[in-house]
Amino acid sequence: MGEHREIVVVGGGPVGACAAYYLATGGASVTLLEKEAEVCPPVSGAHANCGLLVPGDVEPLASPGALGKGLRWMRDSSSPFYIAPRPSPDLVRWLWLFRAAATKARARAAAPVLRALHVASASLHDELARDHGERWMFHHDGIVQAYEGSAAMAQACEEAEVARGFGVRAEVLAESEVRKRFPGMRGAVAGGIFFPEDGHLDPTLFTRAVAGLTAAAGADVRRGAEAIALEPEAGGVRVVTTRGNIVAGQVVLAAGAWTPALTRGLGLRLPIEPAKGYSVDVERPADFPELPLYLGDARCVLTPLGDALRLGSTLELSGWDMTIRRKRVAWLRNAGERVMGIPADGPVRQIWRGPRPVTPDGLPVIGRVPGRERVIVASGHCMLGLSLGPVTGQLVAELAGGAQPSLDLAPLSPGRFRA
Numbered sequence: 497m498g499e500h501r502e503i504v505v506v507g508g509g510p511v512g513a514c515a516a517y518y519l520a521t522g523g524a525s526v527t528l529l530e531k532e533a534e535v536c537p538p539v540s541g542a543h544a545n546c547g548l549l550v551p552g553d554v555e556p557l558a559s560p561g562a563l564g565k566g567l568r569w570m571r572d573s574s575s576p577f578y579i580a581p582r583p584s585p586d587l588v589r590w591l592w593l594f595r596a597a598a599t600k601a602r603a604r605a606a607a608p609v610l611r612a613l614h615v616a617s618a619s620l621h622d623e624l625a626r627d628h629g630e631r632w633m634f635h636h637d638g639i640v641q642a643y644e645g646s647a648a649m650a651q652a653c654e655e656a657e658v659a660r661g662f663g664v665r666a667e668v669l670a671e672s673e674v675r676k677r678f679p680g681m682r683g684a685v686a687g688g689i690f691f692p693e694d695g696h697l698d699p700t701l702f703t704r705a706v707a708g709l710t711a712a713a714g715a716d717v718r719r720g721a722e723a724i725a726l727e728p729e730a731g732g733v734r735v736v737t738t739r740g741n742i743v744a745g746q747v748v749l750a751a752g753a754w755t756p757a758l759t760r761g762l763g764l765r766l767p768i769e770p771a772k773g774y775s776v777d778v779e780r781p782a783d784f785p786e787l788p789l790y791l792g793d794a795r796c797v798l799t800p801l802g803d804a805l806r807l808g809s810t811l812e813l814s815g816w817d818m819t820i821r822r823k824r825v826a827w828l829r830n831a832g833e834r835v836m837g838i839p840a841d842g843p844v845r846q847i848w849r850g851p852r853p854v855t856p857d858g859l860p861v862i863g864r865v866p867g868r869e870r871v872i873v874a875s876g877h878c879m880l881g882l883s884l885g886p887v888t889g890q891l892v893a894e895l896a897g898g899a900q901p902s903l904d905l906a907p908l909s910p911g912r913f914r915a
């Protein structure tokens with residue numbers, strides 16, 4: 497027994513909020529469940545992420561050389577990509593699948609899939625921002641990737657050339673052009689790449705505003721309600737929650753890195769690992785422009801958000817250990833000091849960490865659970881959940897409504913890891 501809804505969406509991150517938005521504005525009766533007291537809570541993967549919209553990012557995490565770097569850095573917990581050694585069958589399986597996906601051929605096959613998702617999502621972001629963008633500090637003016645060393649710059653130029661082959665706009669900048677855009681830059685810089693299609697926004701403001709628009713469209717946005725299990729029910733699925741049961745015609749699982757805990761009971765073992773990332777908010781220097789800067793050598797992003805500057809990134813596979821490692825915070829702050837002269841021991845507004853839902857092949861999981869056709873998975877967005885939230889939401893709405901999805905979902909299918 498329980499109340500009845502057409503569709504229940506589990507997870508109030510950017511992906512769940514966008515799915516609920518496109519479902520509700522399409523006329524479905526929707527309940528959005530978020531286990532925490534607020535949508536996009538501090539424990540989520542998006543709360544204080546770097547806020548970048550990156551349609552130019554077509555290289556999946558599983559690219560040639562990535563595993564080698566991860567293994568090399570394994571003993572250095574301050575490095576930008578760290579795998580904490582631990583006896584976990586899930587991690588072993590994930591690494592095995594990652595190794596298989598980290599080939600040139602697989603990365604080249606994933607790039608057009610990511611690009612198609614990005615292009616569609618960027619235009620939906622523009623559409624959402626047209627009326628509401630000021631509410632989430634939306635800017636669509638590009639980002640700059642800068643490189644301190646000339647070898648790293650040469651490699652970035654090669655990668656930009658590959659990205660151009662997939663339709664990405666990428667402009668090589670000389671050292672002087674980088675410094676002109678970032679007058680406060682102090683450290684060495686060999687050059688940079690400008691990605692004019694990219695943008696940035698505040699992830700918490702965006703997600704909460706989209707949830708608000710979803711409620712305004714008639715959806716029931718329920719906070720503090722955790723989905724515990726999904727059970728079969730005649731003509732639907734019973735969603736057992738900490739605040740009563742709901743019988744839904746269809747369920748969308750958009751619980752980020754928590755999603756595998758819910759699909760396991762459905763017989764689907766999804767290889768999604770929580771990959772911890774960090775951010776540090778400091779006061780924005782007066783001369784820092786309204787343009788995000790990615791420091792390629794340090795793998796650190798600097799995003800202006802109002803009067804704050806967010807230094808973020810690093811990737812740590814430590815399971816659900818969400819301890820804040822001070823060495824990793826120091827890594828970000830040292831990069832900010834070295835390149836921009838922001839004192840590494842100066843005042844901090846906020847230190848945050850959160851779990852990215854990472855798949856071993858770097859592609860999200862969007863589609864129906866094999867054998868459980870009433871359940872749709874929308875998760876595994878790795879480092880791209882904010883960028884790809886809108887297109888994922890739209891694809892979920894198309895699927896749930898019985899329409900032909902506007903993009904090919906075969907490469908994103910939840911069953912693809914079974915073989």
Ligand SMILES: Cc1cc2nc3c(=O)[nH]c(=O)nc-3n(C[C@H](O)[C@H](O)[C@H](O)COP(=O)(O)OP(=O)(O)OC[C@H]3O[C@@H](n4cnc5c(N)ncnc54)[C@H](O)[C@@H]3O)c2cc1C
Pocket residue numbers: 506507508509510511512513529530531532535536537539540541542543544545546547548549550721722723724750751752753754755771772773774775808809810849850851852853874875876877878879880881882883884
């Ligand atoms: C440091 C860092 C920087 C990043 N920078 C960027 C960036 O610049 N651009 C970009 O596009 N992406 C970025 N990402 C990645 C992005 O944040 C993730 O891809 C995104 O958060 C995934 O969104 P999601 O909605 O799937 O999951 P989440 O954001 O993790 O949201 C999942 C939600 O589901 C809720 N939930 C979980 N289980 C249940 C349950 N059983 N019942 C009810 N609710 C539940 C959680 O509380 C959470 O609120 C970054 C991530 C990190 C960590």
